[in-house]
Amino acid sequence: MHETDMTKALILTVRDWWEAQPERPQISHVHLTVGQFTCVEPVSLQFAFEVQTRNTFLEAAKLVIQETPLIAFCHHCQQEYRPEIGVQYACSECRSPLEDIRSGRELKIDRIEYCSDSAESYASNL
């Protein structure tokens, strides 16, 4: 599935960052934001990450996925509402169609948590 490709892209991006750090820190957590209105399944992503980071500089890193809900803004009612995915997307008050998505489309690498101890042993694994 495409979670494999996404994980590849994720690892490449993190590696770029890591290689740009002079001390090659040990990464403990990679934080992602994944919207509920995307094609990404967090469980599959988690699994692909575990498999693909074995024996790499990310072996000890945990993937932390924060899911964001689908939130839309209705311009007619001038207020936010939460569409019910799979059931109802139009505004529950006035039935205006879903147009302005305020949250739920994110697929983002937010931040990396790392320790100050340098990790020589991991660097040699690359």
Place this chain on the structure above:
Amino acid sequence: MHQTFDAALGINLLHANQEGADHNRAHFDAWGITCLNIMSSPGAGKTVLLEKTLSALNQKLKIAVIEGDMTTELDADRLRQYNVPVIAINTGRSCHLDSKMVAGGLHQLEHQYNPSDFDLVLVENVGNLVCPAEFEVGEHAKVALLSITEGEDKPLKYPVMFQEADCLLITKMDLAPYLEIDIDRIISNVRQMNPNATIIPVSAKTGEGLAIWFDWLQSQVPSAQTTSKTQNLTPV
């Protein structure tokens, strides 16, 4: 000393694919080509629609096809009968075309033909309602197909595809008498998330709606409005 730090990245996971899509679009624009990304679940009728389209518009527009058939050349072979270049991309086990695969196809087109001769590139994506919507390939517009045998609820279950579509074809309309299907419900379900798409009910079998589809298609191709690229293709 053991201290933890944070580095903010804020990078989109699809960043690399997006860059590739922009690269492809720049090629298309430089060549004066319009590119459409055609998507649906398996078997909704993409290849049959392409066959009808090629046979109707072949004389009016210079068309090439990029075929994202999973593992076989079956679809590509069907389309080659219409004497248009069909570039088959073996997507292996991938469940969608990405911009890199399409870039490979474009560079092939560039080597075998003069790409500026073309008006239109039609990309048949892998049959899948989920992720092709998420992976732009450099298209100027997205076309989604939903066959009436799939049920009224599919737009609700696979909203991203239907939200992103610029044109939705409701296909296999000839089967309507045999099914309990409410076409208006399909349309109102799509309208919940996409008030602007052009929605065209069609049947490749009876020809219903195809003229409207051809008109829409041609309206997307600026080079068809001015001087269509009329010369015959000469392989180089």
